Amino acid sequence: MANQALARLENALRDRKLDRTLTTALPASQPRDDAAAIATDMAALDACLRGGLPRGQLSEIVGSASSGRTTLVLQTIAASTRRGEIAALVDTFDRLDVASAAAAGIDLQRLLWVRGPSISIGGAAGGPDAAIHRALKAVNLVLQAGGFSCVVLDLADVPPVTLRRIPFTTWLRVQRVIEGSETACVLIAPHPLARSAGGLTLSLAGRVWWTGEADRSRHLTGADIGIRIVSPRRRVDGEVSVPAFATTTA
């Protein structure tokens, strides 16, 4: 009885072309299929992700402030540009630190940086809604142009209230645009938003290291980024910890 109800539900979703939310509609992920994923060039993480973030899917990197979201994204973009590919970053509130991007090893000429309004949190002219609206439009334009290996939408600093106002169909549309393409779309957010069936959700928690006991000699050395992969549909659940070093402490 329950099986029949489930079958009816799946058929109804297929009729409405919403079957991308079904695990059964997804092709089985091949282990270590490099062409199907963009590697992050962090061996432990790539091993856990079986190659990297999947191409043609919408993945998410979520976590609180200082959890290492930007570090991970910049590393992924850097790995992409090192392979001669091009990437795009739609920076909703213009938060990219160019020096950090250069230190991560990004070939800046191969990164299209789309800058939203340079506003402080909560102080947007027209509100953050307008900035998000434009950022989403920009992401769509970049995805439709094609040819980018990695397209990142940075919503990390968007207030939760505003994030909740984004209709869920937005992410379905994004998923539709990149389906079958070679682009891996990555969303940075404080908490999972898209919950794409084919993509991965990396939930991050960071812990910074300080060196030096004395007050005057102490400095920020780096951080441990704990990454929990949440994707029941692809069954690549796992946890991995990646160290990141502060730029001044080579």
Add this chain to the structure above:
Amino acid sequence: MFAAVYAARGSSFETLLGVARDFSPRIETCGPYEVVLDLAGLTRLFGDAKTIADELRRTAADRGLRIRIAIAATRTAARLLARDRAGITIVEPGDEARALDNLRLELLEIFTAPPEPPEPPDPGSRIPDPVTVTLRRWGLRTLGDLAALPAAELAARLGQTGVGWQRLARGEDPAPLVPSVPEERFEQALDLEWPIEGLEPLSFVLARLMEPLSAHLERRDRGAAVLHVRLHLVKRDGVTREVHERSLQLPAPMRDARTLRTLALLDLESHPPSAAIDRVVVAVDPTPGRVVQFSLLTRPLPSPEQVSTLMARLTALMGEGRCGSAITVDSWEPGAFEMKPFLGSIANSGRIPNPESRTPRLAIRRFRFPIPARVRVDLGIPVRVTSDRRGISGGKVETYAGPWRTSGGWWVEDTKTYWERDEWDVTLSDGATYRIFRERDTDAWFVEGVVD
């Protein structure tokens, strides 16, 4: 028959070319002061060779040019004679060798030397051609001397170069005339019966203009380097007119009509005309077409046309200067960078990747305008950070490092570029690590960014 026209130094090449084109469509330019005209068929229009020469000279004089003219059956003979003799020289067909007989051997260097510089060279500084030096050493002085040498012996000693020089000395042409093609204008214009307003009707007009322009570029294997759109506007009073002109620098040569039209329209969306349009002119600066070799081994990158269109759309959406590639600048100023256009597939940074760059580096999320903060300080150390801005919860300082004092820009008069501050890295009780700083001159605290 050919006529070599040699103008006096300092003459305008454009004027010389204009005079030549008035007489014959088949002309060859041989330097900044010399052109050769093919006179075939001109006798029926102007008369005999003497009449043509007189007419040429008169036309040139009317335009302020002093010229020498030599007419001969071969271009080589005509050029040599024009160089040697002032006024008008006409050589009957078959008489070239005799006419050239007494000319100086050095004249042959006009066929090997680069085009003459605008300023006359110092006679002492001229380096003679090695072949001339050799021939001089053999005791030859005139073209007749060289022409009279046995060709086989000359070839044995100087090779094909020697044979080629001898043919020139006999007045024989080494190759047929290569006509100089006048510079083409890649421009299309349309006068409208009724002025149009808005971009939608304009898009149809642009499509109609771009297609022949694109076909013209394709025929000549050229691409557009710069696209100019000139809109002639007519104000509401029907009398006042003005021209709205836009120029688009394209990142790569392109000639796809749809791409060019889209780029023009997107640019006009950002810079719309102020009145109705009654004439549309589209022109391009041509440049040699792009040769693209695709690879089966690398992933396809978007073409320059796609990148240009994307950039135009993004610029229209986000604003001027908000999209592109960032470049680092040689400065200690916190957060300093510059923007430049994103070139996509044609970007070639020539960068050698640093192997160390594979090590993950902690990044900072930078507030482009630092956020004012309230910081409680105890014994010179920040102990609590709060801010009114949403998103920064603030809290007690759990761990800190600092201060690091930086300053700069004090050598510039503009106070905006001056900074002097103490920077701290602090982990607050909310779990986040921030970079904060105190401006030393105002004692105000700011949050510069979040370590993330």
